[in-house]
Amino acid sequence: MGSVSTTYSVKDDSTLMKTASDLAITSRPATLEDAHFVWIVNNHPTVRSQSLRTGDIPWGTHIEWYRTQLGRSDCGFRIGLERNDRVGVARFDVADGHATISIAISPEHRGRGVGRRLIQLVTVEALARPDVRMAIAYTRPANHASRRAFLHGQYRLAGQSDLAGVTMMRFERTKDDPQ
Numbered sequence: 805m806g807s808v809s810t811t812y813s814v815k816d817d818s819t820l821m822k823t824a825s826d827l828a829i830t831s832r833p834a835t836l837e838d839a840h841f842v843w844i845v846n847n848h849p850t851v852r853s854q855s856l857r858t859g860d861i862p863w864g865t866h867i868e869w870y871r872t873q874l875g876r877s878d879c880g881f882r883i884g885l886e887r888n889d890r891v892g893v894a895r896f897d898v899a900d901g902h903a904t905i906s907i908a909i910s911p912e913h914r915g916r917g918v919g920r921r922l923i924q925l926v927t928v929e930a931l932a933r934p935d936v937r938m939a940i941a942y943t944r945p946a947n948h949a950s951r952r953a954f955l956h957g958q959y960r961l962a963g964q965s966d967l968a969g970v971t972m973m974r975f976e977r978t979k980d981d982p983q
């Protein structure tokens with residue numbers, strides 16, 4: 805295996821931040837043991853505010869929904885890891901040849917390239933499925949971090965969509981786009 809060079813950028817006077825390409829981010833399938841972690845991440849106010857349904861999610865609602873998602877063959881549910889630490893959640897729902905991807909990073913791990921890396925991992929996994937020809941993501945227009953993260957992941961802006969009365973920006977990436 806080749807060696808990985810490590811470069812650093814100065815974030816402020818006291819902090820050295822590794823560049824995104826050096827992050828040791830992997831993902832694994834979500835399990836029932838991740839139910840509480842997923843709830844905490846998805847229920848954070850900054851995640852709710854960027855979602856279609858912005859309300860708080862009660863635990864009972866979450867655990868019922870989560871069990872259902874884990875049992876679905878048309879749903880990919882992944883936990884993002886930095887070494888052994890859980891740092892985020894990624895999910896895709898498959899319908900009509902499209903995998904609709906959503907992602908949320910734990911607040912303390914944002915702004916370091918984790919989102920970009922996890923989008924890359926989950927997109928490659930979704931597009932590898934024979935029943936998927938396009939990956940899609942929706943973000944609110946003011947969600948600059950999300951927009952930039954998907955553009956960085958070789959998605960292209962494909963216009964706006966009205967989802968349940970909410971205007972969302974639609975991003976697309978197909979199997980033929982560069983990996």
Ligand SMILES: CC(C)(COP(=O)(O)OP(=O)(O)OC[C@H]1O[C@@H](n2cnc3c(N)ncnc32)[C@H](O)[C@@H]1OP(=O)(O)O)[C@@H](O)C(=O)NCCC(=O)NCCS
Nearest residue numbers: 854906907908909914915916917918919920949950952953
């Ligand atoms: C959106 C989200 C997934 C991005 O993950 P992240 O790890 O914070 O983002 P990254 O560090 O990988 O950075 C991604 C891009 O956003 C930019 N960015 C990061 N934080 C930002 C901020 N607060 N404001 C504007 N841009 C920001 C980065 O510079 C980077 O852009 P670049 O590739 O052009 O340099 C994460 O912020 C999050 O979980 N937000 C809440 C949930 C959400 O909005 N999900 C998206 C809807 S599917």
